[in-house]
Amino acid sequence: MSRTERGVSPVVATVLLVAIVLVLATTVSGYLFDAADRYTEPQEARAFGETSVVLGPEHRSWNGWNSAGGETRGDIDRIRIAYTHGPVFEGDDIGSVLVRWRGDDGKGGQLRFVNPNRFSDDTDQQYHDGEVGEFCTGDFGAGEQLTIRMVHNRWQTDGETGRDDVGVRYVESNWNDIAASDGPFFRTNGRYPVEYDGDRPMEAGDTVEIRFYGPEDELPIAEIETTAKVSEGSPREVDGDEFDCE
Structure with a gap:
């Protein structure tokens, strides 16, 4: 190798090294900026006070709810949640509310209220002729109470959702509803087509989880x-007109 060639080699090596460093710096910088774009500030913590799951404190005013006969029993299970601290729950930002339960026997189930914004006025009901109809969402904040009502058919033999036809389960109903202290949170004017899956409706002693999803x-x-616990006393009759969007 000539003296001239020996003098050029270090220069070429230096240029290559600088190029590699620049490429790596650009790659790392791009990754950091991309990660920063994906990063979101943690949300303010949410805190809840007293939460109760009461089985059968109410029954539908529809006269077929107890078509199996016998004593007056409630066919509406009710959940109440006291929200004590945290950001406002915006109904339009909640994709669904999931209620899941399981007993010591390993049996249980789940029920999902999907956001009514996924429906349209002409969305068909699952078991009945007709549409979901008008729907609405709301919000609730700290200091308010959320009430979830879920209708089952344990004592219903008549109608399109009688237990002999669809099995004992939670069913679509005008009385299915999620309401804040001062108005609806998830509501439909027609029968709310809730998504039920499981072995059975809730029973006393079941561990119950309520989850809010994005x-x-x-x-x-x-x-x-x-x-979950059983209601004491006679169930209160509830008129379905209480759960209109208006």
Whole structure:
């Protein structure tokens, strides 16, 4: 190798090294900026007070709810959640509310209220002729109470959702509803087509989880756990007109 060639080699090596460093710096910088774009500030913590799951404190005013006969029993299970601290729950930002339960015997189930914004006025009901109709969402904040009502058919033999036809389960109903202290949170004017899956409706002693999911039903926003208990006393009759969007 000539003296001239030996003098050029270090220069070429230095140029290559600088180029590699610049490429790596650009790659790392791009990754950091991309990661920063994906990063979101943690949300303010949410806190809940007393939460109760009461089985059968109410029954539908429809006269077929107890078509199996016998004593007056409630066919509406009710969940009440006191929200004590945290950001406002915006109904339009909640994809669904999931209620899941399981007993010591390993049996249980789940019920999902999907956001009514996924429906349209002409969305068909699952078991009945007709549409879901008008629907609405709301919001609730700290200091308010959320009430979830879920209708089952344990004592219903008549109608399109009689237990002999569809099995003992939670069913679509005008009385299915999620309401805040001062108005609806998830509501439809027609029968709310809830998504039920499981062995049976809730029973006393079941461990119950209530979860709020984001828009895609993937990220849990909040979760509460409690134990189901049976209502004491005679159930109150509830008129379905109480649950209109107006």
